[in-house]
Amino acid sequence: MKSKLFSPLDIGGVTLPNRVAVSPMCQYSAEDGSMTDWHLMHLGSLAASGAGLQMVEATGVTREGRISHGCTGLYSDSNEAAMKRVVDFCRRVSRSPIGVQLAHAGRKGSAQAPWAGGRALGPGESPWPTVSASALVFDQDWHTPRELSVADLRGLVDAFVASAARARRAGFDLIELHSAHGYLLHQFLSPLANRRSDAYGGSLENRMRFPLEVARALREAWPRELALGARITGSDWMEGGFEIADTIAYARELKAIGLDFLCITSGGVSAAQRIKVAPGYQVPFAAAVRKAVPGIPVRAVGMIADAQQAEAILAAGQADWIAIARGLLDDPRWVWHAAERFGVKLDYPLQYARSHPAVWPGAKLARPAVEQAADKVGVTA
16 A cells, blocks of 8 residues: 555645655754754754655744744844755755744743753843733743733734745745744733733634734745745643634634644643643644644644554544654654655665665664565665
8 A cells, every 4th residue: 555654745835755744843052043063963964864844943033032042043144144054955965845933932932941951041041031922921930021012013923024034035945833832822822821901812813813913924925836834732731721622713714814734733831731641642633623624734743753653644634744853853764764664765865875775684683674675665866
């Protein structure tokens, strides 16, 4: 039976050679928002992974919109130049499309890197003022954000559009609008973080207003021959929070605006959340959106680490494509090995072709599952 995982997928004006995406993963290694040699190594390696799409980490549209001092941004000429250097390098490594996730951290900004504690920056760590839908802290001992004014919101819409223009010049094929994981747009969506009494708070329609304004502005600015989508939450994992019915309503609005794809994730808006983590634990959210909002490709993400698991998700119609994050950090050749298991031909860098099981007997020792597939799988450049 032909592998669904290794079939092409059209996303807007962009064609993916297969249905595996490298999930956006923050590296906390930028300098004033600009990518460094770490990103060149990290993203260059993943560009050679064989994935159908490579996504760059959550990238702040303003300096204050970053999560940490080490997070990437697209708010300055130096940010743009550094990112273009990495994109150009990835282009030389792979023919697969590459995208960037545009974001604003809101009240979860001014934070330490995870390995430094992941808490709010202290007085001696150069913290910055944070903003949000309402002046509500994310957790104890976190900065109290300033509630954004309507004028502030207009400025942030412009910031997203300006970053999109920089993304275009840097050479990206795709933009993903980050409205999940408890960051600013999610803070507007969730009643746990949004207690406003104006046109941007209260009802779901009002809470969606600002994220949808950003989405409309990006749709007007981003070329139709490329692709524009959004990462959205399926659940806050908290009583009284954003739920799957809200997700579906939001997804319908994003589709009506003209977005080309959705990625369904969950959590992050409250430190008190209780997530029931298990293999594929977020897939039911993706399946619910795909069923209720047909006609827009839906990506599943979250503890999808096995090729057979990924294939089963697609074969069951629970999602149109999948994203892998830590699984690719653990095994940057995950896609190669999955192709071997399914007997699929995949582009290999010629420099690494000698490791293919068709020419290297040692592959069968390292990965016994490829033994039967080895004779069926060719190497293409």
